[in-house]
Amino acid sequence: MLKKISNIGDCGITCDFGEEVNKKTNKEVIKLFNFIKESVNSKKIKGILNYTPSYNKLIINFELGQIKSKEIIEFIKGSDFSKTILSEKNKIVEIPICYDEEFALDIKRLEERTKLNFKEIIKEHLNTNFFVYMIGFVPGQPFLGDLNNNLHHDRLDTPRVKINKGSVGIVEKFCTIYTFESPGGWNIIGKTPLDLFNINKKNTSLLTPGDTVRFKSISKKNLLSFKNE
Amino acid sequence: MSNYFKVLRPGINSTFQDLGRFGLQHFGIVASGCMDQLSFYISNKLVGNKVSEGALEFAYQGPLLEHKGEPALVAVSGKVNFNIISKNGETKQGSPNTSFVVSNGDKIDILSTINSVYGYFSVFGGFKLKEVKGSVSTLVKAKIGPNNGDKLKSEDKIFFNKSSSLDKTKKIKFNFDEDNIIRVMKGLQVNYFSKKSQEVFFSKEYRVTRLSDRMGMRLQGEKLENIINTNIKSEGITKGSIQIPGDGQPIILLSDHPTIGGYPKIANVISADYDKLVQKVPGTLIKFKLVDLSVAESAFEEYVRKF
Numbered sequence: 001m002l003k004k005i006s007n008i009g010d011c012g013i014t015c016d017f018g019e020e021v022n023k024k025t026n027k028e029v030i031k032l033f034n035f036i037k038e039s040v041n042s043k044k045i046k047g048i049l050n051y052t053p054s055y056n057k058l059i060i061n062f063e064l065g066q067i068k069s070k071e072i073i074e075f076i077k078g079s080d081f082s083k084t085i086l087s088e089k090n091k092i093v094e095i096p097i098c099y100d101e102e103f104a105l106d107i108k109r110l111e112e113r114t115k116l117n118f119k120e121i122i123k124e125h126l127n128t129n130f131f132v133y134m135i136g137f138v139p140g141q142p143f144l145g146d147l148n149n150n151l152h153h154d155r156l157d158t159p160r161v162k163i164n165k166g167s168v169g170i171v172e173k174f175c176t177i178y179t180f181e182s183p184g185g186w187n188i189i190g191k192t193p194l195d196l197f198n199i200n201k202k203n204t205s206l207l208t209p210g211d212t213v214r215f216k217s218i219s220k221k222n223l224l225s226f227k228n229e
Numbered sequence: 230m231s232n233y234f235k236v237l238r239p240g241i242n243s244t245f246q247d248l249g250r251f252g253l254q255h256f257g258i259v260a261s262g263c264m265d266q267l268s269f270y271i272s273n274k275l276v277g278n279k280v281s282e283g284a285l286e287f288a289y290q291g292p293l294l295e296h297k298g299e300p301a302l303v304a305v306s307g308k309v310n311f312n313i314i315s316k317n318g319e320t321k322q323g324s325p326n327t328s329f330v331v332s333n334g335d336k337i338d339i340l341s342t343i344n345s346v347y348g349y350f351s352v353f354g355g356f357k358l359k360e361v362k363g364s365v366s367t368l369v370k371a372k373i374g375p376n377n378g379d380k381l382k383s384e385d386k387i388f389f390n391k392s393s394s395l396d397k398t399k400k401i402k403f404n405f406d407e408d409n410i411i412r413v414m415k416g417l418q419v420n421y422f423s424k425k426s427q428e429v430f431f432s433k434e435y436r437v438t439r440l441s442d443r444m445g446m447r448l449q450g451e452k453l454e455n456i457i458n459t460n461i462k463s464e465g466i467t468k469g470s471i472q473i474p475g476d477g478q479p480i481i482l483l484s485d486h487p488t489i490g491g492y493p494k495i496a497n498v499i500s501a502d503y504d505k506l507v508q509k510v511p512g513t514l515i516k517f518k519l520v521d522l523s524v525a526e527s528a529f530e531e532y533v534r535k536f
Contacts, residue, residue, distance in 0.1 A: 006417060007414065007522055008416075008417060008467045008470065008494075008497055009413075009414050009467060009469055009470070009497030009498065009499060009500070009525070010414065010497075010499050010500050010522060010525035010526055010529060011467070011500050012467040012497075014417060014464070014465075019462075021462055033255065037255075040252070049249075049251040049252070049260065050251055050252060050253070050254035050255070050260060051254070051255060052254045052255050052465030052466075052488060052489065053255060053465070054462070054463055054464040054465055054489055055462050055463065055464075056462060056464075057464045057465065058465070059464065059465030059466075059467065061254070061260075061467055061468075064500050064526070064529050065529075065533055068526060069522070134255075134463075134489065135255060135256055135257050136254070136255070136256075136257035136465075136487070136488035136489040137257060137463075137487050137488060137489050137490075138257055138370070138371060138487065138488075139256060139257040139258045139371045139373070140256060140257050141257055143463075179257075180371065197256075197257075199258075199361055199362065199371075199373050199378075200361075204253065204256050204258070204362065205256035205257070208255070208256075209255060
């Protein structure tokens, strides 16, 4: 449930859904996100520049010359967005992943800490229906959850300076996919050849907050010969 | 005959920018856009463009450009030291915030900004730039925007549309805000900091450091004591937010900021003072003044009257 709306400076507001990071809370965030997106597209509200969902909050940025925070807050308070059914707005996406040792850089670490072997870790990962909590930090990078308790693990003590694009990593109950080469501290378990982000495509980002992701294991050979559309 | 500027020297960080790329932050794409909106607007106004036309933004040292083709009406805005070198080799000092005509073989040498960071270069009719998702702003880090999402490089050719009238040169007089007071509103996590640290932040001076760019401005000053947690659950970020990481030193998030972040935010710079802030060079001591929403909103109304 929407708990509180606060101002962020003079051209932003945050809609706070509570402290818990879980799917239930995030689904409420995504409902408001979908509602704002539709209201902007159908011109029911003007002056909105960006709407950014995260685990437990939706942040809305607007053009101060067009609209003031008071009007947006009234618009949200006067709307019933909580009845939106998410499955109608969101999709299930299958993402190929190669768990070859060449790409599963932190598998030894994970085996030691989780007391599971490589095969069991893969099985657990493949059996998870991941929910897309949010996308961001850098373009297209998804934050997926929830991993089963037995796979939970901390960040690397010293982040890697360079993680290759397409690397799939896990930390605590979350899984991410690096859409750009970047530094990072997640435990890397595999790699996808699929482009999740392409600015030149109509659908810039393959995933949208609220989507569901399932991974599909592919061989190294298939990874190397994979062609993005 | 095609009309273009040949880049003989690209400058330190020269990129095309407009007012920004919106509606994509939920995909991790930040708005970007010009850092100093007023200077950007003026560069377009000087040459008779619509105010949102893409312009070339430069920081500190700008580019050296050689004009090729038909004469063009151009302008440099900001506090900028530049020369116009005519085809016959004669050099004369250029006047910023005044439009002028260049013809084939003339060079514009943008030497430096003067006690400020950003300046803009515009041409009547606009540059020929490919829009990406409705904007010609460049986000170098993700290679998004015209010129393959990159900074200007030597030997690049910047094509522009033909100038139809050259006699409309004009001068716009405007005053930069020279004071170092930046008005802010309380941030979402202001209560993460001790009462003493809040007092320090809203009253003491902070120094702009060299670790500042289009993404953020790092400041140095009295360490701020976080009494709750040095991290928060990652949440969406707004331009002008001031976050305090574990080391207690503020970072102000600027136009190319990451879209989500996990540090507590003590304050937010008000829209009316953003242009003033981004022009502060490393070494400048700035002071934050706490205001409320109504003050920020009326300050914005006053700010847009300058346009």
